[in-house]
Amino acid sequence: MVGLRERKKQRTRRALIEAALRLFEEKGFEETTLAEIAAAADVSTRTFFSYFAAKEDVLFYDTGSRIELAMSLLAGRAPEESPADVLIKLIDGSLQMAAAYEELTFEDAELRMRLILTEPALQAKGLLVLFDTQLQLARALHDAYPDRLSPTEAAAAVGALVGAVKLAIIANLDNCRSLQEIWDTGRRAAEVTLAGLRSLG
Amino acid sequence: MVGLRERKKQRTRRALIEAALRLFEEKGFEETTLAEIAAAADVSTRTFFSYFAAKEDVLFYDTGSRIELAMSLLAGRAPEESPADVLIKLIDGSLQMAAAYEELTFEDAELRMRLILTEPALQAKGLLVLFDTQLQLARALHDAYPDRLSPTEAAAAVGALVGAVKLAIIANLDNCRSLQEIWDTGRRAAEVTLAGLRSLG
DNA sequence: ATGCAAAATTGCAACAGATGAAAAACTTCC
DNA sequence: GGAAGTTTTTCATCTGTTGCAATTTTGCAT
Numbered sequence: 001m002v003g004l005r006e007r008k009k010q011r012t013r014r015a016l017i018e019a020a021l022r023l024f025e026e027k028g029f030e031e032t033t034l035a036e037i038a039a040a041a042d043v044s045t046r047t048f049f050s051y052f053a054a055k056e057d058v059l060f061y062d063t064g065s066r067i068e069l070a071m072s073l074l075a076g077r078a079p080e081e082s083p084a085d086v087l088i089k090l091i092d093g094s095l096q097m098a099a100a101y102e103e104l105t106f107e108d109a110e111l112r113m114r115l116i117l118t119e120p121a122l123q124a125k126g127l128l129v130l131f132d133t134q135l136q137l138a139r140a141l142h143d144a145y146p147d148r149l150s151p152t153e154a155a156a157a158v159g160a161l162v163g164a165v166k167l168a169i170i171a172n173l174d175n176c177r178s179l180q181e182i183w184d185t186g187r188r189a190a191e192v193t194l195a196g197l198r199s200l201g
Numbered sequence: 202m203v204g205l206r207e208r209k210k211q212r213t214r215r216a217l218i219e220a221a222l223r224l225f226e227e228k229g230f231e232e233t234t235l236a237e238i239a240a241a242a243d244v245s246t247r248t249f250f251s252y253f254a255a256k257e258d259v260l261f262y263d264t265g266s267r268i269e270l271a272m273s274l275l276a277g278r279a280p281e282e283s284p285a286d287v288l289i290k291l292i293d294g295s296l297q298m299a300a301a302y303e304e305l306t307f308e309d310a311e312l313r314m315r316l317i318l319t320e321p322a323l324q325a326k327g328l329l330v331l332f333d334t335q336l337q338l339a340r341a342l343h344d345a346y347p348d349r350l351s352p353t354e355a356a357a358a359v360g361a362l363v364g365a366v367k368l369a370i371i372a373n374l375d376n377c378r379s380l381q382e383i384w385d386t387g388r389r390a391a392e393v394t395l396a397g398l399r400s401l402g
Numbered sequence: 403a404t405g406c407a408a409a410a411t412t413g414c415a416a417c418a419g420a421t422g423a424a425a426a427a428c429t430t431c432c
Numbered sequence: 433g434g435a436a437g438t439t440t441t442t443c444a445t446c447t448g449t450t451g452c453a454a455t456t457t458t459g460c461a462t
Contacts, residue, residue: 005409005458034448044412046450055448084399120329127328128321131368138372155372156365156390157398163364164357171339171356189357196397197358198285206429206438235419245441247421256419 013051013061014103015041020058021108029119056125059112062102067133069097074140083145083154084194087161090137091190095165099179117170130166134158164189214252214262215304216242221259222309230320257326260313263303264330268337270298275341284346284355285395288362291338292391296366300380318371331367335359365390 019040023032034055038045052058073093077086101109116122135155142154149157168189169182176182192199220241224233235256239246253259274294278287302310317323336356343355350358369390370383377383393400 003459008458009410033446045448046413047411049449050410053449087398123332124325124329127332128325131324131328134368135372138368151376152369152373152386152389153393155369156393159368159390160361160365160394160398163367164361166364167335167339167360168353168356171336172353175352185353188353189360192354192357193361193394194398196400197288197361197395199397204430209429210439234417246419247442248440250420251439254420 012041012043012047016043016048016051017058017061018108021111024115025111029115029122056122059116059122060125060129063129066094066097067136070094070133070137071140074137074144077144083141083149083157086141086144087157088190088194091161091165091186095183095186099183117173130162134162160193161190164193213242213244213248217244217249217252218259218262219309222312225316226312230316230323257323260317260323261326261330267295267298268334271295271334271338272341275338275345278345284342284350284358287342287345288358289391289395292362292366292387296384296387300384318374331363335363338363361394362391365394 016037020032020037023036023040026032034048035045037058038048041048048058052061070090070093073090074086077089081089098113104112116126138151138155138158141158142149142151145154165186169186172185173182176185217238221233221238224237224241227233235249236246238259239249242249249259253262271291271294274291275287278290282290299314305313317327339352339356339359342359343350343352346355366387370387373386374383377386
C-alpha cells in the first residue's frame, strides 16, 4: 500500500515545503528563487512543478484537507441542528484547524500564516482559495437545507459569516497577543453576524 | 493645465485598456501576450509597464475612484444615520458604480466583468483589491462611529455585508438574466445580513 | 536476481512577464 | 530656436512556467 515510491514522494514534498519556508524566512518570498528551493530540497527545478503548480502553491499544500473537513462537518450535522448552528460549528472547526499545525512545527505554521497575510501574491492566492471554498460550502449548505435556505440565502449566510470573521481577525491581528485573542475576535464577529448588523450601534 | 502631454498620456492609457479588452476577448487572457497589447496600442512593450504595474492591472484601472466613492459616501453621512443605514448606502452605491460603465461601452464593461469573474489570475487580483478596500472601509467606519462600533465590530460589519453580497451575487450569477436580478440578489443578501443569520431557516 | 513496464526525475529549450539603465524622441516654456 | 524636463524606446537580464525527450528509479512477475 505505502511502498517506497509513495514514501519517497512524501519525503520530497515535505522537503520542498520546508526548504521553501526556510528560504522565504531568510530572504523573503519574492527574493527566493525556485532554483534555490529545488536545490535546497535536492531536486531539479523542473521537479518542483510535478509537486506544485506554482511557486505560491507550496504554502497551500493542505487546502484539500481543509475543504474536506468543512464539508464533512456540514455532512455530519445532527438532524435537528439549525443552519445557524451548523455554520457556527463550521467556523469553529475551521479556525481550530487553521490554528493546528499538523506536519509543521509551530514556528513554521506561524511563519506560513504571516507570509500568506503579508505577501501580496500569497494573499491573493489565499483569498482565491477561500472564495472557492465558500462557493462549495454555500452549495452544500443549500443542499443540506433545501427547504429552509434558498441558494441565495445559503450563499449570503456563508459569505457573511466567513467575511465577517476574516475581516475582523485580520483587521485586529496587530492587537492580538495570543491565539486565544484571535479566536475571540473571530467569535465576536460571528456572533454579531448571527444576531444581525442592525443590532450594532 | 491639460496640455498635450497629459492628453496624450490619457489617450495611450485608454488605447492600452481597449486593446487589451479586445485581444482578451478574441484570444483569451492567458493567450494574449503583453507584446500584442502594446503593439495594438502602438507603443513599445516596455511602455505598458509605465502605465500598469502588471498585466492584470489593465482591467483594474478604476480601483482608485471606486474606493474614493465608497469613502466619500461614508464621509458624507447624515448625523443621525445609523451604521446600518450607512452600510446599506455603501452597498447600493458600490453596486451602482459597478454596473455603471464610465469610459467604456456597455459591452466592454460586461466583458471586463466576465473576465474578472472567470480568469483565475484576475479573480485573485479582484479579491485582493476588494479585500484591501474592506480593510480601509472598516477603519473608516470605526472612525465614523468611534463610540458605537469597536474596531472589531466595524470590521465584522463590513466583512459580513460585503461577503454576503459578493458570494450571493456570484453564486447566483448563472440564474440572473438582467442587471436588475443581480441587484436584487445582492439586496436580498444584504437584508439577510442586517437582520441576522439567525432569522434564516 | 533479472528483466520489463510504469512512474518519476532530469536536462534542455523556449516563451512570457517583469525590471533596470541608458539612449532617443518629444513637450514645455522661455 | 533651444534648454530643461518627461516620456518612450531599446537592450539586456532575470525568473516563473511549460513541453518534450532522455534517463533513472521503482514495482512486480518470473
